[in-house]
Amino acid sequence: MSDTQNPETHEFQAEVQQLLDLMIHSLYSNREIFLRELISNAADAADRLRFEALQTPELNEDDPEPRIEIRVDEKARTVSVIDNGTGMDRTEVIDHLGTIARSGTRRFLEAMTNDERQNAQLIGQFGVGFYSAFIVADKVTVHTRRAGLAPEDGVLWTSAGKGQFEIASLPREARGTEVTLHLGAEQDEFLDRFRLKSIVRRYSDHIAIPILIAEENGELETINQASALWMRPKSELSDSDYHDFYRQLTFDTEPPLATLHNKVEGAQAYTSLLFLPSQAPFDLFEPEGRSGLRLYVRRVFIMEDREHRLMPRYLRFVRGIIDSDDLPLNVSRELLQHNRLIDRIRAASIKRVLDALERLAKEESERYNSFWSAFGTVLKEGPVEDPANAERIAGLLRFYSTHETSAPSVSLADYIVRMKPDQDAIYYLTGESFAAVSNSPHLEAFRKHELEVLLLAEPVDEWLTTHLTEFDGHPLKAIAKGQLDLNQAESTEPPAESVSNLIERVKTALGDRVSDVRVSHRLTDSPACLVVDEGELGIHMQRMLKAAGHDLPSQQPILEINPEHAIIERLAQMTDASIDDWAVLLFEQSVLMEGGRLDDPASFVRRMNRLLD
Numbered sequence: 001m002s003d004t005q006n007p008e009t010h011e012f013q014a015e016v017q018q019l020l021d022l023m024i025h026s027l028y029s030n031r032e033i034f035l036r037e038l039i040s041n042a043a044d045a046a047d048r049l050r051f052e053a054l055q056t057p058e059l060n061e062d063d064p065e066p067r068i069e070i071r072v073d074e075k076a077r078t079v080s081v082i083d084n085g086t087g088m089d090r091t092e093v094i095d096h097l098g099t100i101a102r103s104g105t106r107r108f109l110e111a112m113t114n115d116e117r118q119n120a121q122l123i124g125q126f127g128v129g130f131y132s133a134f135i136v137a138d139k140v141t142v143h144t145r146r147a148g149l150a151p152e153d154g155v156l157w158t159s160a161g162k163g164q165f166e167i168a169s170l171p172r173e174a175r176g177t178e179v180t181l182h183l184g185a186e187q188d189e190f191l192d193r194f195r196l197k198s199i200v201r202r203y204s205d206h207i208a209i210p211i212l213i214a215e216e217n218g219e220l221e222t223i224n225q226a227s228a229l230w231m232r233p234k235s236e237l238s239d240s241d242y243h244d245f246y247r248q249l250t251f252d253t254e255p256p257l258a259t260l261h262n263k264v265e266g267a268q269a270y271t272s273l274l275f276l277p278s279q280a281p282f283d284l285f286e287p288e289g290r291s292g293l294r295l296y297v298r299r300v301f302i303m304e305d306r307e308h309r310l311m312p313r314y315l316r317f318v319r320g321i322i323d324s325d326d327l328p329l330n331v332s333r334e335l336l337q338h339n340r341l342i343d344r345i346r347a348a349s350i351k352r353v354l355d356a357l358e359r360l361a362k363e364e365s366e367r368y369n370s371f372w373s374a375f376g377t378v379l380k381e382g383p384v385e386d387p388a389n390a391e392r393i394a395g396l397l398r399f400y401s402t403h404e405t406s407a408p409s410v411s412l413a414d415y416i417v418r419m420k421p422d423q424d425a426i427y428y429l430t431g432e433s434f435a436a437v438s439n440s441p442h443l444e445a446f447r448k449h450e451l452e453v454l455l456l457a458e459p460v461d462e463w464l465t466t467h468l469t470e471f472d473g474h475p476l477k478a479i480a481k482g483q484l485d486l487n488q489a490e491s492t493e494p495p496a497e498s499v500s501n502l503i504e505r506v507k508t509a510l511g512d513r514v515s516d517v518r519v520s521h522r523l524t525d526s527p528a529c530l531v532v533d534e535g536e537l538g539i540h541m542q543r544m545l546k547a548a549g550h551d552l553p554s555q556q557p558i559l560e561i562n563p564e565h566a567i568i569e570r571l572a573q574m575t576d577a578s579i580d581d582w583a584v585l586l587f588e589q590s591v592l593m594e595g596g597r598l599d600d601p602a603s604f605v606r607r608m609n610r611l612l613d
């Protein structure tokens, strides 16, 4: 290419080089995916152009039909992927093909392991795209021209993937991008058209744009189906059609747990094709995770639903597409925010997903449990985010309980079936970790009375329980809050005088560390525990909020002591000054049992040693 001008050499951003090196090593056994990635970029560029041309029809020039072409040159040992999409201008080439703009790729680098298979899956999920070309090529050139610019504005990008790339001006008549791979030694299999076609069919069959290959005699053959799969009638589609489409959409290697394909006719027509994945993507909990549905209007790709307008955040694991016949093609993000049509599509889609989950829970509880272990934490955001559906979502929740400690598989309905005849609430305990809640002293009285308690140890549980206050007419009650009267008779008896005296002395010793000290009716084996008043934030919740930087009004817990415990009996008889140490120690023990931290651990140790001495 002798007529290039203004050549410049640029360094790759450090992470790009790192990514390239890692990718070449870890994906070698899966190297055919480079073609999927290049085709996917070409299709994205075509989609973008279609969208931009709605506003600016001139961008189509006189070539409005999108297409992707694969060309092989056996002599030069090159494979090219050519599109007539948006193309790139010089700045875009430098920005997009020299840096890693997306934070997802950075996280991919962090998540990389030494395990090749895992990395291949990872890379699939992150879709690191363009750079995968270097797995099979020892040199890559990109010749591109931005739609709407003059042929002289064409740009040539060249790199051997070794730290640098060159960029130069090179006129290009055709709009769009041509990526040419100069195959490395031993990559001749990718000169075989038959092999290329089978890769395209495997990975890119449902790309809604024709993918053509130039045969040796120059004739063009269309390789893929090139139709929007979701527009075909259900009866024509097999499970494997859906799976292939799902794989292309999500790069997920596992087939989906459920596929929901619906065509809604009538006043508002739209088609939705929704998938419930069977495994969680890596970025499920990232604020900018690539979750979300894709919105189409009459087969034209409009945008990804990053703002969760089509599907709420607590269902962000649902993948798929919505294709509306009635939205305007020039729909903008702002318009999406306030659109009754979108509201209706959203409500109907939520309903479809909840229906499907209920069906799965009822008919295939084991698969539902595996769904739960992948996405349960996300679904627990539901009652907070979507109060209108809170009761339905609550029915889908699963928990550990004192009845079932091996897996979180207890539903609220299961719990209700096991309730005692006079039991008036669904009991639960929240805390820092499963170990902390399942060994908590708060459970002692419940164990004694054989009352089941749900054990909640995820951070989201604190929010969940502030919003989910009843289920099926039964209130949910935190067992670490308020007074507990499981056995009315016991609690009405006034404490013995020695115990009342002890309580007064402990109160004095603890000062403003506690708001009260009282006799407990929830302990059998432990000497003391901490509780908060009904209506106050739980101890664990207070700690989480403080850790997140919230300024909370100080709420001191209540220390409850168990007068039947040997230590308390002994303390009640004690008269010397060491009672102060004992009081503080009881308090500190109780903080530790809650999974909390001591403000002054050194004093705790000294105090304990004094008493042991």
Ligand SMILES: Nc1ncnc2c1ncn2[C@@H]1O[C@H](COP(=O)(O)OP(=O)(O)OP(=O)(O)O)[C@@H](O)[C@H]1O
Pocket: 037, 041, 042, 045, 083, 085, 086, 087, 088, 096, 097, 126, 127, 128, 129, 130, 131, 177
């Ligand atoms: N054929 C193309 N036409 C126009 N722009 C392209 C083309 N190929 C790549 N690009 C630009 O380069 C960017 C980087 O591509 P790359 O494949 O590395 O990541 P991506 O496509 O953004 O992400 P992913 O592949 O994970 O979806 C793209 O976002 C796009 O802006």
